Structures are given as C-alpha cells and as structure tokens.
Amino acid sequence: MAAETSELWEVEARVAAYYGGVGLVERIEEDLARGFNGDLSPEGARLYGSFHIGGAEAVERLLDAMPPLAGQAVLDIGCGVGGAVRALTRRGALGWGLDLTPEFIAAARKLSRMIGADPAVFEVGSALALPYRDRAFDHAIMLHVGMNVADKRGAMAEAGRVIRPGGAFAIYDIMRVGAGEVTEPLPWAGEAESSFLDSPGAYATAAALWFTEAARVTRSEEGIAFLEALTDPAEPRPISEAMREKIANLDAAFRSGALAPVEMILTRRS
Ligand SMILES: C[S@@+](CC[C@H](N)C(=O)[O-])C[C@H]1O[C@@H](n2cnc3c(N)ncnc32)[C@H](O)[C@@H]1O
Secondary structure, eight states, X not given: OOHHHHHHHHHHHHHHHHHHXXXXXXXXXXXXXXXXXXXXXXXXXXXXXXXXXXHHHHHHHHHHTSSOXXXXXXXXXXXXXXXXXXXXXXXXXXEEEEESOHXXXXXXXXHHHHTTOOGGGEEEOBTTBOSSOTTOBSEEEEESOGGGOSOHHHHHXXXXXXXXXXXXXXXXXXXXXXXSXXXXXXXXXXXXXXXXOOOHHHHHHHHTTTEEEXXXXXXXXXXXXXXXXXXXXXXXXXXXXXXXHHHHHHHHHHHHTSEEEXXXXXXXXX
C-alpha cells in the first residue's frame, strides 16, 4: 500500500472514530422511549439536525444561495445525521447523503425512517472516493467537512466528477480568513492531526480545474453570536468540559479574525 494511501486511511479512521464515539443511535432511542415525538422540523430537530455553526438556519441560507432545488438530485457530502438532506427533501429535491462515520449514517437512517422518508439514500463513504457515477447529481453541498480533509483538491475533483456541468457546489466550512494564532483542540478534531484549515483562496485554487466561483460570504458575526448562544449560562446545555475547551478555542479564533465560517458557491464548468 502506498504511504499516502495508508496515511489517508489513518486520518479517515481517526475522524470516524472521533465523531462516532458518542452513542448517538442509543441517545435517539432513549429520547424516543422518553417521548421524543419525532418532530424533525428545524425547530424540533435542533439536537439531531446539525453539527455546524448556525444550525438549521445556516442550512436554509446556504440552500437559498443555490439554483432552484425542486426536482433536482443533490448530494450532501459529509452529511452527518442528515439534517441538511431532510432540508433538501422539504424543498422538493432528491436529497442524498454520504458520510465517513457509520454511526452518523445509522442515525440519519433512523431519523429518516421516523418521518417516513427513504433511509436508503444515506451511505457510508469518503468525500475522496464518492461511490457514484460521473454527473450523477445536479448539485452538491458540503457543510463543515473540509476542516477534516487535507486533500482539498482531491475532494473538489470528486465533487466535480459527480456534479453535472452547470451544477452548483455549495460549501459552508470554517476557513482561515486572517493571520493570528489558532489554538487546538477545535470542535471537529480530537487532535491536530485530523484538522486541516485552509483559506477561501486555497479552496478556490483547489477547485479551479472543475469549478468557477460564483459567490463567497464570510459569516464572522454569525459565528461569534452562535457560539455565544451555545454557551449562554442562562440556557445551560449538556456540553462536556472537553467540548467547552474546543468551543472556547474556536470562539477566540473567530474573535481574533483568524477563522470564520465561510459560504462559497461554486459552479461546475461546462
Ligand atoms: C462537523 S461534522 C458536519 C456534519 C454535517 N455536514 C452537518 O453540518 O451537520 C463533519 C462531518 O464530516 C464527516 N467527514 C469528515 N471527513 C470526511 C470525509 N473524508 N468523507 C466523508 N465525510 C467526512 C464526518 O464524519 C462528520 O460527519
């Protein structure tokens, strides 16, 4: 096996182990037993819908920036537990989700079954080896995944392969937007070896063979406000000490202007 391939597998195994160790399926089952009513509207699904800055509203904002989605086949790369796929479905799109972490895919299927949606659209797989044919999708989205992917060019090549010419690739990642120190650990990685932060310019360069850039919006203020609300002592949430430290590091990096959530809309070249 080539050294690069084994390194990649190590990173992917670390990432999946990091995200997968939270007993999510069991938590959903416990909540169901306690009377969780399966409300997967953006309001009801806050707990299960998203692992990114801005929650369900950020998904809706990103989808609003894309071409009309009704009737379109749209892939969510690194879909987590499928909140954005369900948002796509609510817009009349044919939403598909792929994620590295088997536990998230199991949870996504479970949540979809609860609302009578097709659980089969969720698959375990890597952004760097998408298990779909060329031009299988009209569009794709990717939310807070690039921070775990060192090979941005490889991820762009795969997205470019499966999106039809003229289709959109909407990315919402935390990016390096300024100089200044960034203290690890951060929420998307147990250790520095699984965190790969890049600038919007680096994303655009990595994408350039396959995509043109249609829009870019930096959401610094929203990032700060979201973390403030998340850690508001007046509304305590079950957040571990370890995660609190990561959130504090991210908050400092948002406030110093080193990092920010960035939306980027790319268009597949013809
Ligand atoms: C911070 S979570 C975001 C999940 C989801 N997009 C959301 O916004 O709720 C990052 C997700 O990316 C997935 N991921 C990381 N690297 C990946 C890769 N190379 N291929 C596919 N998924 C990946 C993780 O398993 C995890 O579900």
